[in-house]
Amino acid sequence: MIExxxxxxxxxxxxxxxxxxxIIKGENITLEFGKIREETWEEKEGPQVKxxxxxxxxxxxxxxxxxxxxxxxxxxxxxxxxxxxxxxxxGKKGACGIDMITQQAREFCLNVAIGTACHMAHARHLVDxxxxxxxxxxxxxxxMEIDVEAPIIRTVVGIKxxxxxxxxxxxxxxxxxxxxxxxxxxxxxxxxxxxxxxxxLHLGMIDNLAKEVADIAQIIGFNYPKGDENxxxxxxxxxxxxxxxxxxxxxxxxxIVGIEILDYIEQNNLSxxxxxxxxxxxxxxxxxxxxxxxxxxxxxxxxxxVRAGIADVIVVDEQCIRTDIVEEARKKKSFVIATSDxxxxxxxxxxxxxxxxxxxxxxxxxxxxxxxxDPKKAAEVAVKLALLVSPIRKDYKxxxxxxxxxxxxxRCTKCYNCQRNCPVNLDIPDAIEKAKGGNLFELSIIREExxxxxxxxxxxxxxxxxxxxxxxxxxxxxxxxxxxxRVGRGPIKDTEIRKVGQPIVFGEIPGVILFAGCSNxxxxxxxxxxxxxxxxxxxYIVAATGCAAMSIAMYKDEEGKSLYEKYPGSFxxxxxxxxxxCVANSHAIGAAIKIANIFAKKPxxxxxxxxxxxxxxxxxxxxxxWGTMSQKAIAIATGANRWGIPVILGxxxxxxxxxxxxxxxxxxxxxxxxxxxxxxxxxxxVPEHLLVVAExxxxxxxxxxxxxxxxxxxxxxxxxxxxHYIDLYKKLFGKLPDxxxxxxxxxxxxxxxxxxxxxxxxxxxxxxPREIPDPTLLERNIR
Amino acid sequence: xxxxxxxxxxxxxxxxxxxxxxxYAKKILNRCKNPIIIAGELLSRDKEAIDIISKARYDxxxxxxxxxxxxxxxxxxxxxxSLNTLINLLKSDDWKGFNxxxxxxxxxxxxxxxxxxxxISTLRNFSNVITMNASRFYVSxxxxxxxxxxxxxxxxxxxKTFL
Ligand code: SF4
Ligand code: SF4
Ligand code: SF4
Numbered sequence: 001m002i003e004x005x006x007x008x009x010x011x012x013x014x015x016x017x018x019x020x021x022x023i024i025k026g027e028n029i030t031l032e033f034g035k036i037r038e039e040t041w042e043e044k045e046g047p048q049v050k051x052x053x054x055x056x057x058x059x060x061x062x063x064x065x066x067x068x069x070x071x072x073x074x075x076x077x078x079x080x081x082x083x084x085x086x087x088x089x090x091g092k093k094g095a096c097g098i099d100m101i102t103q104q105a106r107e108f109c110l111n112v113a114i115g116t117a118c119h120m121a122h123a124r125h126l127v128d129x130x131x132x133x134x135x136x137x138x139x140x141x142x143x144m145e146i147d148v149e150a151p152i153i154r155t156v157v158g159i160k161x162x163x164x165x166x167x168x169x170x171x172x173x174x175x176x177x178x179x180x181x182x183x184x185x186x187x188x189x190x191x192x193x194x195x196x197x198x199x200x201l202h203l204g205m206i207d208n209l210a211k212e213v214a215d216i217a218q219i220i221g222f223n224y225p226k227g228d229e230n231x232x233x234x235x236x237x238x239x240x241x242x243x244x245x246x247x248x249x250x251x252x253x254x255x256i257v258g259i260e261i262l263d264y265i266e267q268n269n270l271s272x273x274x275x276x277x278x279x280x281x282x283x284x285x286x287x288x289x290x291x292x293x294x295x296x297x298x299x300x301x302x303x304x305x306v307r308a309g310i311a312d313v314i315v316v317d318e319q320c321i322r323t324d325i326v327e328e329a330r331k332k333k334s335f336v337i338a339t340s341d342x343x344x345x346x347x348x349x350x351x352x353x354x355x356x357x358x359x360x361x362x363x364x365x366x367x368x369x370x371x372x373x374d375p376k377k378a379a380e381v382a383v384k385l386a387l388l389v390s391p392i393r394k395d396y397k398x399x400x401x402x403x404x405x406x407x408x409x410x411r412c413t414k415c416y417n418c419q420r421n422c423p424v425n426l427d428i429p430d431a432i433e434k435a436k437g438g439n440l441f442e443l444s445i446i447r448e449e450x451x452x453x454x455x456x457x458x459x460x461x462x463x464x465x466x467x468x469x470x471x472x473x474x475x476x477x478x479x480x481x482x483x484x485x486r487v488g489r490g491p492i493k494d495t496e497i498r499k500v501g502q503p504i505v506f507g508e509i510p511g512v513i514l515f516a517g518c519s520n521x522x523x524x525x526x527x528x529x530x531x532x533x534x535x536x537x538x539x540y541i542v543a544a545t546g547c548a549a550m551s552i553a554m555y556k557d558e559e560g561k562s563l564y565e566k567y568p569g570s571f572x573x574x575x576x577x578x579x580x581x582c583v584a585n586s587h588a589i590g591a592a593i594k595i596a597n598i599f600a601k602k603p604x605x606x607x608x609x610x611x612x613x614x615x616x617x618x619x620x621x622x623x624x625x626w627g628t629m630s631q632k633a634i635a636i637a638t639g640a641n642r643w644g645i646p647v648i649l650g651x652x653x654x655x656x657x658x659x660x661x662x663x664x665x666x667x668x669x670x671x672x673x674x675x676x677x678x679x680x681x682x683x684x685x686v687p688e689h690l691l692v693v694a695e696x697x698x699x700x701x702x703x704x705x706x707x708x709x710x711x712x713x714x715x716x717x718x719x720x721x722x723x724h725y726i727d728l729y730k731k732l733f734g735k736l737p738d739x740x741x742x743x744x745x746x747x748x749x750x751x752x753x754x755x756x757x758x759x760x761x762x763x764x765x766x767x768x769p770r771e772i773p774d775p776t777l778l779e780r781n782i783r
Numbered sequence: 784x785x786x787x788x789x790x791x792x793x794x795x796x797x798x799x800x801x802x803x804x805x806x807y808a809k810k811i812l813n814r815c816k817n818p819i820i821i822a823g824e825l826l827s828r829d830k831e832a833i834d835i836i837s838k839a840r841y842d843x844x845x846x847x848x849x850x851x852x853x854x855x856x857x858x859x860x861x862x863x864x865s866l867n868t869l870i871n872l873l874k875s876d877d878w879k880g881f882n883x884x885x886x887x888x889x890x891x892x893x894x895x896x897x898x899x900x901x902x903i904s905t906l907r908n909f910s911n912v913i914t915m916n917a918s919r920f921y922v923s924x925x926x927x928x929x930x931x932x933x934x935x936x937x938x939x940x941x942x943k944t945f946l
């Protein structure tokens with residue numbers, strides 16, 4: 001006898017209430033068989049559905065033959081196995097036979113794998129949590145104006161995801177790909193740099209896919225804005241907190257626990273008494289749920305804010321958390337609740353204990369931190385604990401007084417250990433020397449370039465609290481540090497793509513610039529805002545995510561307005577779009593894919609190569625990752641690269657060990673097929689690089705202006721792009737660039753304002769007009 | 784002579800740049816056929832150092848717009864090439880240099896040290912170009928490097944090496 005409880009027609013999900021067959025006996029059994037689904041997507045399958053390591057290898061080789069890997073080893077050794085350490089310098093090979101170049105490619109690939117794993121595990125958590133909460137059949141609906149809901153999933157996996165359960169299927173494919181690439185990094189596997197590069201590119205694409213899964217899941221599951229260009233403004237800055245409320249600081253990237261906290265506060269009417277603050281991407285995502293949440297800032301504000309002691313309870317989830325967070329919090333009598341399997345800090349697992357008991361133990365014991373991996377319980381403990389401890393923590397919610405700071409720094413012996421450990425080489429000893437008399441001004445100056453990593457302190461033999469001293473030096477400014485950020489809006493709407501698709505492909509909107517990545521700046525955060533504004537004024541489309549979106553928000557004009565207050569939030573010329581947290585980077589790639597699909601009618605399903613070829617040759621998009629820090633940032637960049645989108649890294653990015661550089665002086669590298677004439681022709685050298693480092697803000701600007709050029713630009717579009725390039729170059733160098741002959745293909749492309757000067761340069765270079773091809777790198781497109 | 788690299792994260796392995804003074808630096812410059820000075824962003828912020836370098840008789844390439852302008856303000860025309868694309872060219876057999884001759888010595892000055900170290904690493908590992916670090920701080924991966932110097936001594940080194 002079988003009694004059925006539920007049969008879902010998505011997957012065959014059979015819930016058996018009771019079975020008694022004589023052989024099998026049982027109750028409440030769930031059986032799940034593959035999936036049957038009525039096909040609702042009529043698009044024909046292309047050749048590259050669920051590509052594996054082999055499928056897109058040829059595409060990667062095409063990219064890599066033009067954009068050759070450029071390696072910068074971080075050290076001479078490999079220490080990956082017990083054959084080693086092996087010294088690979090001066091042509092030597094390791095005991096396994098690997099050489100220096102292959103080892104660099106392997107390390108690069110490993111970094112991308114780690115980054116991909118982070119986004120994928122994040123997506124897995126979200127999907128499993130939401131399936132448990134809402135069911136596998138929960139519909140994916142991004143609103144009336146978004147039909148192409150998941151451009152990356154559609155292209156790579158070849159499905160049109162309709163319900164949450166579909167995202168689980170996508171992740172299973174992605175997880176399998178990651179496993180295979182990770183295995184290839186073991187000793188005695190892959191022996192070719194170029195194949196490691198292809199594997200890295202493969203994982204970059206998988207990373208994009210995982211991010212799309214994660215963001216779609218949380219948008220529908222937590223009811224975030226669905227591509228809303230008028231998403232509300234939220235507060236951001238170290239000075240945004242309300243000193244009269246108990247405060248919970250969330251740090252990390254996974255909003256599940258934070259959202260449970262918001263729900264708990266709302267259900268118990270506690271919003272007048274407790275507030276939620278956030279650092280890093282969790283805070284982005286919490287504002288997408290409730291714009292009253294305050295964003296303290298990017299990664300670089302972590303140590304600063306924890307040291308300020310404002311947070312009564314710190315709830316950490318995953319990624320970009322200081323690993324000494326428990327120790328730092330203890331100094332300020334703040335409590336820490338760890339909630340993720342990725343970051344347990346050796347803490348006692350209290351998940352099974354009642355919330356009140358956990359709180360009592362924390363209050364009466366000598367520990368300041370616990371692990372609770374049940375989000376609901378973690379939320380309850382966080383809120384109740386914050387309310388209880390806030391009044392008794394009042395004395396800790398401030399920096400030490402000036403006397404104490406001066407006494408501390410007077411112990412400095414000018415040994416220079418701090419400076420020699422500082423990633424930005426700040427002259428800390430000099431600033432301290434000048435501050436010894438009581439005037440901390442010099443410390444406030446170096447703080448502008450400090451990323452608050454704390455390395456100086458840990459290297460100081462005297463244990464001087466250098467970061468605290470810098471915070472004290474700027475206390476009065478920081479208390480008033482407040483700005484506005486538009487809440488992450490998520491995907492770009494199909495309607496917007498219909499409007500901008502043509503002008504982008506023709507080059508009339510000069511380019512789309514994505515600012516992504518962390519806050520590991522070498523010259524202060526303000527540069528990101530300065531670059532963004534330069535291009536907003538020039539009518540480029542500017543999008544931002546993660547820490548970069550926050551750094552842009554902290555940059556204000558003379559009237560004290562943030563760029564989000566000044567520029568509209570649509571995906572259109574001269575607009576500034578905050579897409580959301582790091583996983584929302586997928587929407588930038590998604591927008592490029594949608595241009596190919598919605599504007600150019602390219603089929604997506606299993607057609608990665610066709611879409612990437614389209615983007616590389618026609619969509620003038622570029623990403624800037626100015627404050628690179630984590631492995632995730634390079635996974636994001638590598639994904640963008642495989643789709644044909646160039647990326648500019650800030651100076652620290654060179655430590656990822658490899659770039660992808662083109663050679664504009666080598667004509668043969670720039671061949672394309674002309675789909676009209678069916679001939680192999682030499683096109684202009686654009687985009688010049690796929691992954692390049694800029695040493696300064698100004699140099700980055702020049703790269704942006706160049707890297708948005710595409711061989712397909714119409715003459716009018718190219719003229720606009722060249723005009724911006726010349727204009728910027730002239731502003732920065734006081735003269736015209738000397739490579740204009742490479743980018744101007746006919747006389748109509750000479751910007752009117754610079755006509756005489758440009759003609760002179762073209763003459764000197766022996767320039768001749770040339771045809772504009774209908775460019776593609778795919779032979780099959782010309783058959 | 785052993786010198787501890789200025790930046791404590793600067794450790795590549797068994798190779799340490801030979802520590803040189805200005806006399807030795809000058810000797811290397813004289814012995815090489817076609818040296819090039821690679822001047823980075825930080826040089827543009829150092830008035831005295833750029834005053835000296837702008838008078839050097841070797842080819843100079845500025846790697847950022849501000850450095851280019853700083854030289855120009857001193858009536859010194861320099862080449863411009865972004866740092867990583869320049870290193871990419873320098874390590875390529877088929878690049879003949881700005882002046883039509885291959886460079887055999889790259890002298891670095893005024894580059895953010897984390898970037899500098901990595902760029903020298905590329906040349907040291909994948910090219911025959913000799914690398915010399917003329918910054919204030921010792922860099923281990925170069926072939927030759929000034930030691931860690933106080934500012935005044937460094938300026939003196941620059942004067943005696945390049946003027
Ligand atoms: S993986 Fe190869 S190069 Fe690395 S330590 Fe082992 S044997 Fe040596
Ligand atoms: S905290 Fe600031 S000053 Fe200290 S090492 Fe880090 S960047 Fe340098
Ligand atoms: S490490 Fe400490 S003692 Fe040494 S110079 Fe820096 S602050 Fe002073």
